[in-house]
Amino acid sequence: MRLSLRFLIPLALALGAIAYGVAPLVDEMTLKWFVRDLDIRKNLIASAVQEPLVELLTDKARDRVRLLRVQELFARILQDERLFALGFCDAGGKLVYRTATLPAEVACRDPGVPGEEPGRLLRQQGGTLHVGASPVLAEGRQLGELLIVHDMSFVERRSADTKKYLVYLFAAIGAVIALITVVIAELSFRGWMAGIKALIRGQSGAVSPEPKARELRPIARDLEAMVRELEAERRMRDESQISWTPENLRNILRDDLKGDEILIVSNREPYIHVRNDGRIEVQRPASGLVTAMEPVMRACSGTWIAHGSGSADREVVDAQDHIMVPPDKPAYRIRRVWLSKEEETGYYYGFANEGLWPLCHIAHTRPVFRAADWEHYREVNRRFAQAVEQESRTEDPIVLVQDYHFALLPRMIRQRLPRATIITFWHIPWPNSEAFGVCPWRAELLDGLLGSSILGFHTQYHCSNFFDSVDRTLEARIDRETSTISFGGDLTEVRRYPISIEWPPAPLAAQRPVAECRAAVRAALGLGTQVQLGLGVDRLDYTKGILERLAAVERLLELEPGLVGRFAFVQIAAPSRSSIEEYQSLDIKVRAAATRINGRFGSPGYQPIVLKIEHHDADLVYTYYRACDICCVSSLHDGMNLVAKEFVAARDDERGVLVLSQFTGAARELAEALIVNPYDTEQCAAALLAALTMAPDEQRDRMRSMRSLIQEFNVYRWAGRMLLDAARMRNRRRVTGPRDGAKMSGLRHL
């Protein structure tokens, strides 16, 4: 409406102005026409008057009588309303008869001037007069001239009327033109808007990234450019945002993803129901993946699809195998997928944990690949793809696929839900291409992963290894510049997203002050209050370097006998994958190492190694973090290692020292830790000693710096960055068309 007015008013004004400009021209023209008409009229009157006038003029009557008669004749003629005055000039050019109205300025012509003259205009105060003269003839002789004066005020009246009508006409034409233009503009504007909206919603019906409507193509390109600019801006905003909170994450979901549906798939479930002494208990598994994803899910809601592995899991779900969690404050739901013993053995213990786990971790444990395990792995991935399809309420959910248990799942989801945005995160390292190349199903694994829209690793190094593996194995188009791989019609972005923990960590809320934790733990372990404490928290896994850590403690006690009785090391080890031989043998070796060291340096009431091979709740683990002086993370190879980050987060007193393996992803971020090579026992022992003797100020400086980094780079940022990238991708697809659009637009920018 405002647009119409903005257009209509100037147009009407312009036309009005034109009308006013044209009016004088019209005046002049109509005047000429009227003068010509009056000339003709004058001649008509003259010829009509000719006969009676000649009769009177040639009558022998006396002058006085003749005068009266001529005046009578003139008065009769003057009844014509347009005639203003009459006069008669004799042959000598003398005005002999006249009506009273004849203006004084009207005079007789010079008798010597031959022929007739066109009428002339006489402008007076009361208006314009047309003055004409016609000869009066009798038998070929000119008796004189009849002066005929017409009143032209009617011309002015008509001209004013004409002018008025002209303005009205132009204004009306203007209005009609404007109206038609506005209607047409409005209609095409609506058409355009509908087209653009369809374009933005991704309904252009285009198979190619270009919309069907030709006129929309430049706009589509502009929009695409704009979207890219916004994306860049948003990335900057994302990077510069210091405080990432669950609230931010919810905002991203609401604003950037417009409340789109979120599904997570992982093997390990975040809450496990187990039967213990006839009662159902809820356990939180020892899993870096769960530690990271659980707070994200609490913030995002949605559905978490996972293997129901607890002994009481089936008892607590509803008919659709759903259960709301966390139990005390339900925020999202778990959909449990049931696996048979054989499936679990082949898929989980076999291919995932005897094949892929040692394949990806360089820990010198040989991977085992069995065809039967591979079949189960494929089948279970298919089962989870089916569960994703069943759980998704929309055709384009965001699916977060977690870890090495589901390398085939992204492709399988893509086949069932082509419009889904699939973000796969590989929580463990990706090996170099030679190491990966030993896997008999390497091509299938890569193909499966390349069904993802986004594939995430902890470090750039793992991304590069993945690119190399694809390069060696598949005919794919790789662009390291844009971090994209185009394969089988899909475009996958391969990016680095270093995982982290929630800040502040939930278990910290229930903790007592550090001094109390220290005292409580020492009392529980039967240690004196002055005993310094080292801590290791891991799953009992050969990649964690637990044996190497114990060897370093042993070496420390050898080198520093004064520490015997004044230093103890607590190793918490959650039993893990215990039906696998390698894990069983590790269990035996760790116990043996602890026994050996305790035998060498222990005494009644003092054991330098306190081995706790059992499940510990997060609250208790945090109490240990707060109670110890050193936390030692000595993984031989680790994607990230969240224990290192949890320890730092637990120390709000800014005390304690982190000894950290250089082969963890965390070592790239936590540079203020004492970084060690776990294979170098001497170095590790020296680091433990340095940690035990580190001045409180130095401890504080290092802790403070690491704490601020984790606070800033917390798990909400990790998830937020992936979700923002997903939002960017979805936006681009809306502009450039469905899946192909995302693909093409990526390629166009190669």
Ligand code: G6P
């Ligand atoms: C690692 C893996 C996770 C796994 C966790 C615990 O952190 O990346 O996917 O959940 O270990 O292992 P588990 O086999 O007990 O799930």
